[in-house]
Amino acid sequence: MLLEFIAIIAAGFGLAGLALSLNIALRRRLPQWIVPASAGAGMLLMAIWLEYSWFERTTSTFPDGVEVASTNQARSWYRPWTYVVPLTNRLIAVDHRADRRHPDRPDQVLTRVILAGRWEPTRQFGVVYDCRARRRADLLDEVELDGSGELKNADWLQLPADDRVMRAACGG
Known part of the structure:
Protein backbone atom coordinates (compact mmCIF):
# COMPACT_ATOMS: atom_id res chain seq x y z
CA MET A 1 0.00 0.00 0.00
CA LEU A 2 2.83 2.39 0.83
CA LEU A 3 4.61 1.57 -2.43
CA GLU A 4 1.44 2.26 -4.39
CA PHE A 5 1.05 5.61 -2.61
CA ILE A 6 4.64 6.50 -3.50
CA ALA A 7 4.01 5.45 -7.13
CA ILE A 8 0.93 7.66 -7.32
CA ILE A 9 2.83 10.67 -5.95
CA ALA A 10 5.73 10.00 -8.34
CA ALA A 11 3.34 9.82 -11.31
CA GLY A 12 1.87 13.18 -10.29
CA PHE A 13 5.31 14.77 -10.07
CA GLY A 14 6.35 13.15 -13.35
CA LEU A 15 3.39 14.41 -15.39
CA ALA A 16 3.61 17.82 -13.74
CA GLY A 17 7.29 17.96 -14.68
CA LEU A 18 6.47 17.12 -18.29
CA ALA A 19 3.81 19.83 -18.38
CA LEU A 20 6.22 22.34 -16.83
CA SER A 21 8.94 21.42 -19.35
CA LEU A 22 6.48 21.75 -22.22
CA ASN A 23 5.32 25.14 -20.91
CA ILE A 24 8.95 26.35 -20.68
CA ALA A 25 9.67 25.06 -24.20
CA LEU A 26 6.61 26.96 -25.48
CA ARG A 27 7.78 30.13 -23.70
CA ARG A 28 5.00 30.08 -21.10
CA ARG A 29 2.14 30.13 -23.63
CA LEU A 30 0.15 27.44 -21.78
CA PRO A 31 -2.32 28.47 -19.04
CA GLN A 32 -1.06 28.51 -15.45
CA TRP A 33 -3.37 25.72 -14.33
CA ILE A 34 -1.78 23.18 -16.68
CA VAL A 35 0.95 22.06 -14.22
CA PRO A 36 -1.32 21.30 -11.21
CA ALA A 37 -3.94 19.78 -13.52
CA SER A 38 -1.26 17.52 -15.02
CA ALA A 39 -0.16 16.46 -11.54
CA GLY A 40 -3.74 15.55 -10.62
CA ALA A 41 -4.29 13.71 -13.91
CA GLY A 42 -1.06 11.76 -13.45
CA MET A 43 -2.03 10.69 -9.94
CA LEU A 44 -5.55 9.73 -11.03
CA SER A 53 -3.72 -4.21 -12.98
CA TRP A 54 -4.16 -5.72 -9.49
CA PHE A 55 -5.67 -8.96 -10.79
CA GLU A 56 -2.92 -9.61 -13.35
CA ARG A 57 -0.17 -8.65 -10.92
CA THR A 58 -1.60 -10.94 -8.25
CA THR A 59 -2.24 -13.97 -10.45
CA SER A 60 1.18 -13.67 -12.10
CA THR A 61 2.75 -14.49 -8.71
CA PHE A 62 0.79 -17.73 -8.39
CA PRO A 63 2.88 -20.86 -9.02
CA ASP A 64 1.95 -23.48 -11.60
CA GLY A 65 -0.92 -25.60 -10.34
CA VAL A 66 -2.97 -22.71 -8.94
CA GLU A 67 -6.14 -22.12 -10.95
CA VAL A 68 -8.31 -19.02 -10.60
CA ALA A 69 -11.83 -20.36 -10.30
CA SER A 70 -13.89 -17.26 -9.61
CA THR A 71 -13.55 -13.48 -9.65
CA ASN A 72 -15.68 -10.63 -8.36
CA GLN A 73 -16.22 -7.58 -10.54
CA ALA A 74 -17.32 -4.33 -8.93
CA ARG A 75 -18.82 -1.07 -10.09
CA SER A 76 -19.12 2.02 -7.92
CA TRP A 77 -20.43 5.53 -8.29
CA TYR A 78 -17.20 7.16 -7.10
CA ARG A 79 -15.34 5.35 -9.88
CA PRO A 80 -17.56 6.10 -12.87
CA TRP A 81 -15.16 4.36 -15.29
CA THR A 82 -16.05 1.03 -13.65
CA TYR A 83 -19.45 1.20 -15.33
CA VAL A 84 -17.64 0.98 -18.66
CA VAL A 85 -15.05 -1.63 -17.61
CA PRO A 86 -15.84 -3.37 -14.29
CA LEU A 87 -13.03 -3.64 -11.77
CA THR A 88 -11.90 -7.08 -10.52
CA ASN A 89 -11.38 -6.73 -6.78
CA ARG A 90 -11.48 -10.32 -5.43
CA LEU A 91 -10.65 -13.82 -6.55
CA ILE A 92 -10.98 -17.42 -5.44
CA ALA A 93 -8.31 -19.85 -6.60
CA VAL A 94 -7.81 -23.59 -6.18
CA ASP A 95 -4.31 -24.84 -5.42
CA HIS A 96 -4.15 -28.15 -7.28
CA ARG A 97 -0.70 -28.84 -5.86
CA ALA A 98 -2.46 -29.73 -2.59
CA ASP A 99 -5.08 -32.05 -4.18
CA ARG A 100 -5.48 -35.40 -2.44
CA ARG A 101 -7.96 -38.22 -3.07
CA HIS A 102 -8.61 -41.22 -0.85
CA PRO A 103 -8.77 -44.55 -2.73
CA ASP A 104 -12.01 -45.48 -0.91
CA ARG A 105 -13.65 -42.14 -1.82
CA PRO A 106 -12.60 -41.24 -5.39
CA ASP A 107 -15.43 -38.69 -5.75
CA GLN A 108 -14.03 -36.57 -2.93
CA VAL A 109 -11.04 -34.28 -3.31
CA LEU A 110 -9.17 -32.53 -0.55
CA THR A 111 -7.67 -29.28 -1.80
CA ARG A 112 -6.57 -25.81 -0.75
CA VAL A 113 -8.64 -22.74 -1.59
CA ILE A 114 -7.04 -19.30 -1.81
CA LEU A 115 -9.06 -16.13 -1.20
CA ALA A 116 -7.45 -12.88 -2.33
CA GLY A 117 -8.88 -9.39 -2.38
CA ARG A 118 -7.65 -5.92 -3.18
CA TRP A 119 -6.47 -4.27 0.07
CA GLU A 120 -7.11 -7.52 1.96
CA PRO A 121 -4.72 -10.18 3.26
CA THR A 122 -4.66 -13.41 1.25
CA ARG A 123 -6.23 -16.37 3.04
CA GLN A 124 -5.83 -20.09 2.45
CA PHE A 125 -7.79 -22.98 3.91
CA GLY A 126 -8.37 -26.65 3.31
CA VAL A 127 -11.62 -27.87 1.77
CA VAL A 128 -13.04 -31.25 0.85
CA TYR A 129 -15.34 -31.30 -2.17
CA ASP A 130 -17.71 -34.17 -2.77
CA CYS A 131 -17.90 -33.97 -6.55
CA ARG A 132 -20.76 -36.43 -6.98
CA ALA A 133 -23.02 -35.05 -4.23
CA ARG A 134 -22.07 -31.41 -5.08
CA ARG A 135 -21.15 -30.36 -1.56
CA ARG A 136 -18.24 -28.86 0.33
CA ALA A 137 -16.81 -29.21 3.83
CA ASP A 138 -14.33 -26.67 5.18
CA LEU A 139 -11.55 -28.26 7.21
CA LEU A 140 -11.89 -26.68 10.61
CA ASP A 141 -10.34 -27.68 13.94
CA GLU A 142 -12.95 -30.27 14.92
CA VAL A 143 -13.01 -32.07 11.54
CA GLU A 144 -11.27 -35.45 11.53
CA LEU A 145 -10.47 -37.91 8.78
CA ASP A 146 -10.76 -41.59 9.62
CA GLY A 147 -8.92 -44.47 7.95
CA SER A 148 -11.64 -45.04 5.35
CA GLY A 149 -11.49 -41.43 4.17
CA GLU A 150 -14.73 -40.37 5.85
CA LEU A 151 -14.92 -36.93 7.45
CA LYS A 152 -16.13 -36.79 11.04
CA ASN A 153 -17.72 -33.63 12.50
CA ALA A 154 -17.81 -31.91 9.10
CA ASP A 155 -20.46 -29.36 8.18
CA TRP A 156 -21.30 -30.09 4.56
CA LEU A 157 -22.62 -27.21 2.48
CA GLN A 158 -24.75 -28.06 -0.53
CA LEU A 159 -23.51 -26.31 -3.67
CA PRO A 160 -25.28 -25.47 -6.92
CA ALA A 161 -24.35 -27.58 -9.94
CA ASP A 162 -22.68 -24.60 -11.62
CA ASP A 163 -20.40 -23.68 -8.70
CA ARG A 164 -17.17 -22.61 -10.41
CA VAL A 165 -14.86 -23.35 -7.49
CA MET A 166 -16.24 -26.88 -7.11
CA ARG A 167 -15.88 -27.50 -10.86
CA ALA A 168 -12.26 -26.30 -10.72
CA ALA A 169 -11.50 -28.48 -7.69
CA CYS A 170 -13.14 -31.55 -9.21
CA GLY A 171 -11.36 -31.10 -12.51
CA GLY A 172 -14.09 -29.67 -14.71
Whole structure:
Protein backbone atom coordinates (compact mmCIF):
# COMPACT_ATOMS: atom_id res chain seq x y z
CA MET A 1 0.00 0.00 0.00
CA LEU A 2 2.83 2.39 0.83
CA LEU A 3 4.61 1.57 -2.43
CA GLU A 4 1.44 2.26 -4.39
CA PHE A 5 1.05 5.61 -2.61
CA ILE A 6 4.64 6.50 -3.50
CA ALA A 7 4.01 5.45 -7.13
CA ILE A 8 0.93 7.66 -7.32
CA ILE A 9 2.83 10.67 -5.95
CA ALA A 10 5.73 10.00 -8.34
CA ALA A 11 3.34 9.82 -11.31
CA GLY A 12 1.87 13.18 -10.29
CA PHE A 13 5.31 14.77 -10.07
CA GLY A 14 6.35 13.15 -13.35
CA LEU A 15 3.39 14.41 -15.39
CA ALA A 16 3.61 17.82 -13.74
CA GLY A 17 7.29 17.96 -14.68
CA LEU A 18 6.47 17.12 -18.29
CA ALA A 19 3.81 19.83 -18.38
CA LEU A 20 6.22 22.34 -16.83
CA SER A 21 8.94 21.42 -19.35
CA LEU A 22 6.48 21.75 -22.22
CA ASN A 23 5.32 25.14 -20.91
CA ILE A 24 8.95 26.35 -20.68
CA ALA A 25 9.67 25.06 -24.20
CA LEU A 26 6.61 26.96 -25.48
CA ARG A 27 7.78 30.13 -23.70
CA ARG A 28 5.00 30.08 -21.10
CA ARG A 29 2.14 30.13 -23.63
CA LEU A 30 0.15 27.44 -21.78
CA PRO A 31 -2.32 28.47 -19.04
CA GLN A 32 -1.06 28.51 -15.45
CA TRP A 33 -3.37 25.72 -14.33
CA ILE A 34 -1.78 23.18 -16.68
CA VAL A 35 0.95 22.06 -14.22
CA PRO A 36 -1.32 21.30 -11.21
CA ALA A 37 -3.94 19.78 -13.52
CA SER A 38 -1.26 17.52 -15.02
CA ALA A 39 -0.16 16.46 -11.54
CA GLY A 40 -3.74 15.55 -10.62
CA ALA A 41 -4.29 13.71 -13.91
CA GLY A 42 -1.06 11.76 -13.45
CA MET A 43 -2.03 10.69 -9.94
CA LEU A 44 -5.55 9.73 -11.03
CA LEU A 45 -4.32 7.75 -14.03
CA MET A 46 -1.73 5.90 -11.93
CA ALA A 47 -4.36 5.03 -9.30
CA ILE A 48 -6.68 3.71 -12.01
CA TRP A 49 -3.88 1.66 -13.58
CA LEU A 50 -2.93 0.18 -10.22
CA GLU A 51 -6.56 -0.79 -9.53
CA TYR A 52 -7.08 -2.42 -12.91
CA SER A 53 -3.72 -4.21 -12.98
CA TRP A 54 -4.16 -5.72 -9.49
CA PHE A 55 -5.67 -8.96 -10.79
CA GLU A 56 -2.92 -9.61 -13.35
CA ARG A 57 -0.17 -8.65 -10.92
CA THR A 58 -1.60 -10.94 -8.25
CA THR A 59 -2.24 -13.97 -10.45
CA SER A 60 1.18 -13.67 -12.10
CA THR A 61 2.75 -14.49 -8.71
CA PHE A 62 0.79 -17.73 -8.39
CA PRO A 63 2.88 -20.86 -9.02
CA ASP A 64 1.95 -23.48 -11.60
CA GLY A 65 -0.92 -25.60 -10.34
CA VAL A 66 -2.97 -22.71 -8.94
CA GLU A 67 -6.14 -22.12 -10.95
CA VAL A 68 -8.31 -19.02 -10.60
CA ALA A 69 -11.83 -20.36 -10.30
CA SER A 70 -13.89 -17.26 -9.61
CA THR A 71 -13.55 -13.48 -9.65
CA ASN A 72 -15.68 -10.63 -8.36
CA GLN A 73 -16.22 -7.58 -10.54
CA ALA A 74 -17.32 -4.33 -8.93
CA ARG A 75 -18.82 -1.07 -10.09
CA SER A 76 -19.12 2.02 -7.92
CA TRP A 77 -20.43 5.53 -8.29
CA TYR A 78 -17.20 7.16 -7.10
CA ARG A 79 -15.34 5.35 -9.88
CA PRO A 80 -17.56 6.10 -12.87
CA TRP A 81 -15.16 4.36 -15.29
CA THR A 82 -16.05 1.03 -13.65
CA TYR A 83 -19.45 1.20 -15.33
CA VAL A 84 -17.64 0.98 -18.66
CA VAL A 85 -15.05 -1.63 -17.61
CA PRO A 86 -15.84 -3.37 -14.29
CA LEU A 87 -13.03 -3.64 -11.77
CA THR A 88 -11.90 -7.08 -10.52
CA ASN A 89 -11.38 -6.73 -6.78
CA ARG A 90 -11.48 -10.32 -5.43
CA LEU A 91 -10.65 -13.82 -6.55
CA ILE A 92 -10.98 -17.42 -5.44
CA ALA A 93 -8.31 -19.85 -6.60
CA VAL A 94 -7.81 -23.59 -6.18
CA ASP A 95 -4.31 -24.84 -5.42
CA HIS A 96 -4.15 -28.15 -7.28
CA ARG A 97 -0.70 -28.84 -5.86
CA ALA A 98 -2.46 -29.73 -2.59
CA ASP A 99 -5.08 -32.05 -4.18
CA ARG A 100 -5.48 -35.40 -2.44
CA ARG A 101 -7.96 -38.22 -3.07
CA HIS A 102 -8.61 -41.22 -0.85
CA PRO A 103 -8.77 -44.55 -2.73
CA ASP A 104 -12.01 -45.48 -0.91
CA ARG A 105 -13.65 -42.14 -1.82
CA PRO A 106 -12.60 -41.24 -5.39
CA ASP A 107 -15.43 -38.69 -5.75
CA GLN A 108 -14.03 -36.57 -2.93
CA VAL A 109 -11.04 -34.28 -3.31
CA LEU A 110 -9.17 -32.53 -0.55
CA THR A 111 -7.67 -29.28 -1.80
CA ARG A 112 -6.57 -25.81 -0.75
CA VAL A 113 -8.64 -22.74 -1.59
CA ILE A 114 -7.04 -19.30 -1.81
CA LEU A 115 -9.06 -16.13 -1.20
CA ALA A 116 -7.45 -12.88 -2.33
CA GLY A 117 -8.88 -9.39 -2.38
CA ARG A 118 -7.65 -5.92 -3.18
CA TRP A 119 -6.47 -4.27 0.07
CA GLU A 120 -7.11 -7.52 1.96
CA PRO A 121 -4.72 -10.18 3.26
CA THR A 122 -4.66 -13.41 1.25
CA ARG A 123 -6.23 -16.37 3.04
CA GLN A 124 -5.83 -20.09 2.45
CA PHE A 125 -7.79 -22.98 3.91
CA GLY A 126 -8.37 -26.65 3.31
CA VAL A 127 -11.62 -27.87 1.77
CA VAL A 128 -13.04 -31.25 0.85
CA TYR A 129 -15.34 -31.30 -2.17
CA ASP A 130 -17.71 -34.17 -2.77
CA CYS A 131 -17.90 -33.97 -6.55
CA ARG A 132 -20.76 -36.43 -6.98
CA ALA A 133 -23.02 -35.05 -4.23
CA ARG A 134 -22.07 -31.41 -5.08
CA ARG A 135 -21.15 -30.36 -1.56
CA ARG A 136 -18.24 -28.86 0.33
CA ALA A 137 -16.81 -29.21 3.83
CA ASP A 138 -14.33 -26.67 5.18
CA LEU A 139 -11.55 -28.26 7.21
CA LEU A 140 -11.89 -26.68 10.61
CA ASP A 141 -10.34 -27.68 13.94
CA GLU A 142 -12.95 -30.27 14.92
CA VAL A 143 -13.01 -32.07 11.54
CA GLU A 144 -11.27 -35.45 11.53
CA LEU A 145 -10.47 -37.91 8.78
CA ASP A 146 -10.76 -41.59 9.62
CA GLY A 147 -8.92 -44.47 7.95
CA SER A 148 -11.64 -45.04 5.35
CA GLY A 149 -11.49 -41.43 4.17
CA GLU A 150 -14.73 -40.37 5.85
CA LEU A 151 -14.92 -36.93 7.45
CA LYS A 152 -16.13 -36.79 11.04
CA ASN A 153 -17.72 -33.63 12.50
CA ALA A 154 -17.81 -31.91 9.10
CA ASP A 155 -20.46 -29.36 8.18
CA TRP A 156 -21.30 -30.09 4.56
CA LEU A 157 -22.62 -27.21 2.48
CA GLN A 158 -24.75 -28.06 -0.53
CA LEU A 159 -23.51 -26.31 -3.67
CA PRO A 160 -25.28 -25.47 -6.92
CA ALA A 161 -24.35 -27.58 -9.94
CA ASP A 162 -22.68 -24.60 -11.62
CA ASP A 163 -20.40 -23.68 -8.70
CA ARG A 164 -17.17 -22.61 -10.41
CA VAL A 165 -14.86 -23.35 -7.49
CA MET A 166 -16.24 -26.88 -7.11
CA ARG A 167 -15.88 -27.50 -10.86
CA ALA A 168 -12.26 -26.30 -10.72
CA ALA A 169 -11.50 -28.48 -7.69
CA CYS A 170 -13.14 -31.55 -9.21
CA GLY A 171 -11.36 -31.10 -12.51
CA GLY A 172 -14.09 -29.67 -14.71
